[in-house]
Amino acid sequence: MxxxxxxxxxxxxxxxxxxxxxxxxxxxxxxxxxxxxxxxxxxxxxxxxxxxxxxxxxxxxxxxxxxxxxxxxxxxxxxxxxxxxxxxxxxxxxxxxxxxxxxxxxxxxxxxxxxxxxxxxxxxxxxxxxxxxxxxxxxxxxxxxxxxxxxxxxxxxxxxxxxxxxxxxxEHAEEVLDSIETFRFKTLTQLPTRQGEPCSMCMVCEESCPTGAISAEAGEVEPGKCIACLACVANCPEDALKINDMKHIWTHKLEMEKVTEESIKQKKSKIYL
Ligand SMILES: Cc1cc2nc3c(=O)[nH]c(=O)nc-3n(C[C@H](O)[C@H](O)[C@H](O)COP(=O)(O)O)c2cc1C
Ligand code: SF4
Ligand code: SF4
Known part of the structure; x- marks a missing residue:
């Protein structure tokens, strides 16, 4: 097969x-x-x-x-x-x-x-x-x-x-789900940028970006195209792409979702048939 x-x-x-x-x-x-x-x-x-x-x-x-x-x-x-x-x-x-x-x-x-x-x-x-x-x-x-x-x-x-x-x-309509998708930019307030960090111009960020949002040369992202997936940040071999610090939102996120750091660790992967 x-x-x-x-x-x-x-x-x-x-x-x-x-x-x-x-x-x-x-x-x-x-x-x-x-x-x-x-x-x-x-x-x-x-x-x-x-x-x-x-x-x-x-x-x-x-x-x-x-x-x-x-x-x-x-x-x-x-x-x-x-x-x-x-x-x-x-x-x-x-x-x-x-x-x-x-x-x-x-x-x-x-x-x-x-x-x-x-x-x-x-x-x-x-x-x-x-x-x-x-x-x-x-x-x-x-x-x-x-x-x-x-x-x-x-x-x-x-x-x-x-x-x-x-x-x-x-129960949410597609439009509501679409608007939920935009919330990520309340968390990722600074899209990946190089901010003068050393860069080897390897082009990995451009090649790995799923939407063509990032320019390796400029070290900047086109906001309308970015889906906040962070492939560019994760794959940059020089750790040159920086985003905002999200630490202060972490506790708020846990409270909002009514979970704890420990309780989500206890979750198990699941199969549906
Ligand atoms: C923009 C965005 C939205 C996300 N939304 C959710 C979500 O609704 N629920 C959740 O549990 N994780 C969410 N995540 C976390 C990812 O689902 C999770 O880290 C996933 O394993 C990433 O897969 P990858 O490493 O293959 O890209 C989100 C991540 C990103 C970047
Ligand atoms: S992946 Fe990193 S090192 Fe490579 S071009 Fe992009 S910013 Fe520069
Ligand atoms: S976060 Fe994702 S979509 Fe945005 S520029 Fe980086 S790789 Fe492209």
Whole structure:
């Protein structure tokens, strides 16, 4: 069985989980083609689902949904009635309505969604001083990733004929969710900038930016294009790109979400069938 496994990963968590899922699917006998769809250029090519028996998509949760650029990319696909599985990584806070919203898009594009999963992953804003699930994903998450791969493979082969059930919805309209997406700029008040830091002009920031928002030469970001994913900051080999200090918002964030640093550490990765 030939499978296409695509993942978006700005700071590496989703890529790690995708690697474990891909390996386990191969161990089970699948031929897995893995594609990183984080760079803008890799989302610009049209994907033909014809050569593949099934499709797997992995993404981080960005403000309660898959990142906007992933949702837009999924809308370019023709599922041709093929089976599909999805998985997400998240920083210990809100998950719904991510599964429901992504499932809806995949079904509208002609896929049959058979499974989903969520995995803990160090929050992107830890780069600015937060301390959310810092050591995740860990061995416990990878064990769930392997189990998810086994469950998903059984559904892909038809050994298990089930499909993914109804996922938790939100009462909020799409416009409200869109406005929630803008809240991140209340936290990331200073977009990545070089501020005179030494730079080797390696171009990694430009190459890894999923939206073409950053100019390596200027060391500055175009605010209208930036999705606050921090791929540029995480990947810069010189640690030259600076953002605002978010430490003072951390306690407020925990209070707002009615959780503690410890309680989110206790969360476990989950499979949905
Ligand atoms: C803009 C933005 C919004 C995020 N929103 C959420 C969220 O709603 N809930 C959550 O638990 N984590 C949230 N996170 C944290 C990421 O989901 C988490 O760190 C993820 O594992 C990052 O994956 P990556 O390393 O593959 O990019 C957000 C991160 C960013 C950058
Ligand atoms: S990734 Fe860092 S070192 Fe490389 S061009 Fe960008 S800012 Fe300069
Ligand atoms: S410029 Fe913005 S969108 Fe591009 S990598 Fe950096 S944080 Fe992400």
């Amino acid at each position: 030939k499978l296409l496994l695509c993942y978006f990963s700005a700071t590496g968590n989703t890529a790690k989980v995708a690697g474990v899922i891909g390996e386990e699917l191969e161990r089970l006998g699948a031929e897995v083609e893995q594609r990183d769809i984080t760079p803008l250029s890799d989302r610009s090519v049209t994907v033909d689902m014809e050569p593949y028996q099934a499709f797997v998509i992995g993404a981080p949760i960005h403000s309660w949904r898959a990142p906007r650029v992933v949702r837009e990319w999924l809308r370019t696909l023709d599922g041709k009635g093929k089976k599909c599985a999805m998985f997400f990584t998240y920083g210990g806070f809100q998950v719904p309505p991510t599964h429901h919203s992504t499932k809806q898009i995949l079904e509208e594009q002609g896929f049959v969604v058979v499974s989903s999963a969520e995995f803990l992953g160090a929050h992107t804003f830890n780069l600015g001083g937060w301390r959310a699930v810092e050591d995740r994903p860990d061995a416990s998450d990878f064990a769930v990733a392997k189990e998810y791969a086994r469950n998903t493979y059984a559904r892909f082969t038809g050994e298990d004929n089930g499909t993914l059930g109804e996922m938790e919805k939100t």
